[in-house]
Amino acid sequence: MSIIVENFDLYAPRLVDKEEYFSAGHRACQGCGEALAIRLMCKALGKDTVIVNATGCMEVVSSLYPTTAWKLPWLHVAFPNAASVGSGVEAGLKVLRRKGRIADRDIKTVSIGGDGGTVDIGLQALSGAMERGHDLLYVCFDNEAYMNTGIQRSGATPFGASTTTEPAGSASFGKKAWKKNVAEIMVAHNVPYVATACHSYPLDFMNKVKKAVKVKGPSYIHCLSVCPTGWRLPPEQCIKAGRMAVQTGIFPLYEVEDGKYRMTIETRELRPVEEYLKLQGRFRHLSEDEKKVIQERVNQEYKKLMNKVECLPSWSDLKE
Amino acid sequence: MTKRAGMEIAFAAAEAVALCKPDVVAAYPITPNTHIPEHLSDIVADGRIDAEFICVESEHSALSACCGASATGARTFTATSSQGLLFMGEVMPIVSAMRLPVVMAIGNRALSAPINIWNDHSDIMSQRDMGWISIFASNGQEVVDMAIQAFKIAEHREVLLPLNINLDGFQLTHMVEPILFPDQAEVDRFLPEYKPYATLHPDKVLSMGTLGMPEIFTEAMKAKDVALINSKKIILQVWKEWEEQFGRMYEPIEAYKTEGADMLLLTMGSMGDTAEVAIDELRKRKVSAGLLRLKLWRPFPIEELRNAVKGAKVLAVMDRAVSFGGSAAPVGAEIRAALYGEPDRPLIINEIIGLGGRDVTVGDFIQIVEKAAQAEKEKPEEAYEIYGVRGS
């Protein structure tokens, strides 16, 4: 896998749609991982797609009236409701097709949101949409804070990170709770396809998007998206930071198909978390002890995940 | 053929919506509107209409789903009350700004706290400035007629705005009345298929709900205001068409025995029927009183109001909501503002009545007309009063 990534120029023309559906000229910061991830997602989706975008960085940078970066039909309504608006879009397209009022072909509804719009304020709407079983792909672009409003803490902000609402200070090391794991919450909804992804592994991400839209019913991808501005790292380190998140085991890449876990990027030996943390200003204040706590937690979570990979069978294997 | 049936009004509302063949219905239960979506879900479950019924997990999601569905070009309907309407609040101004003709029935109910499931108008008044067409029904027949008219008005190419029909919780939602129902062919003749102006579809790519900077935001708000003001012309036109086809007349303000009346009552919603009985009684007693029923709340019928009050000495405006700490209750304040510049405007008294399901009786209206007569003599400073507060 890593060979392909390193020789991206060589392989990309064959593997990646040349069409740009998320075009240049949007106003994202230099080195924005979220914008890159969206561009890759659109290439994997292709033209028969409707995008529903929650409020957040990506909506703001891409839709400054009268311009738009979107070459796919795109709808933004508000911050907490990408999943419920998506439910309505999906239902609308379905019934209009059934009644012969629009062309008889598959059009996929894809709702997207940041971590704030997904794991916090939009979690209820997401849970409802997934429980109801809409034919809907939801992609969370997780940059681990409310970036659009100025780097405030979210439920997806990692332990120890300094944000503008839970900053490090002489009496605080930053965020005191652990990151909320929404991919697991989606697995608990019996969503038939759940995956984690990162733009630093572009083909892995695009393959997952392609797989997810093939599912009849709900699917969910949680895409770690590096935000150089909020993570306080130079823009050119964006890709590296994403790869370090995966290679340290902080953000493992896997998919869960019909309940069966599979690592999509195998990491034979995890790098020390220090290699990831030291890249970023948001962790600069952490003491050796605090880093140790993080390392222990990562080891434990990784083992839990490996256990699932080894032990949990696919739903179809459970049928008698 | 038109059929007469005795039916609970909430059920009748659902039957009327079904005659309009909605494509997507999304709703969340809250008393007292719940029988509307329940009955619609029955109609869908029995295959009487082909629609997607989305059992959302909240009202916020109900209106969000309607917004998404409407953006694809689907005819959409939702219903709610009270706290549910507040929960929709975030999405309310977005639906109108995006010019999506979602139709909503509101079984009007008080806002908490204390929690109270009974009728008043504080729910819709909290959403007054959201850019929706807002219409008040006073009985079951009006609910049915207005529900069918609603889609034609909202979806009209010159309107394209969401519309809410207000029916008083319990007093209307749970009342059984004999109601005339048009048949499917008659409704099909009245209501054309929805032809959306712009939809979300890959064959014609567009972005909806973009970011508006200060340079264009004022103009966007002006456009929304103009759209709502201009919708009155189409509302009147659709009502005329309704009258021609079904023989029942609708007006923004309905007058009852107002000819030469010195004192006028003005009501919204179901209390108009009670007020009518009071006016009959007062006329028997040779009291010069009449009644105005305000049906069209937004866009507000300024001209019609000015004409309707001509010659009256006192106008008693009933409100079913409080504007806490304000200069008057919502309807009272609106009417005072609309009549401010009129040279011979009547004295306006503003009575807040029927909060949280408190009964409004014929006797109450007779008392209020007596207050109006007294006010005419004493010319008090115009303010408002919460009527019938016990212990005061």
Ligand SMILES: Cc1ncc(C[n+]2csc(CCOP(=O)(O)OP(=O)(O)O)c2C)c(N)n1
């Ligand atoms: C109901 C509501 N609350 C708060 C906001 C303000 N707000 C807009 S975007 C945002 C944060 C977005 O964070 P996230 O979803 O993580 O997306 P990001 O900008 O990081 O990509 C907030 C708090 C809002 N628009 N609506």
Ligand code: SF4
């Ligand atoms: S703040 Fe972060 S997520 Fe937002 S545009 Fe800039 S780099 Fe991208």
Ligand SMILES: [Mg+2]
């Ligand atoms: Mg974020």
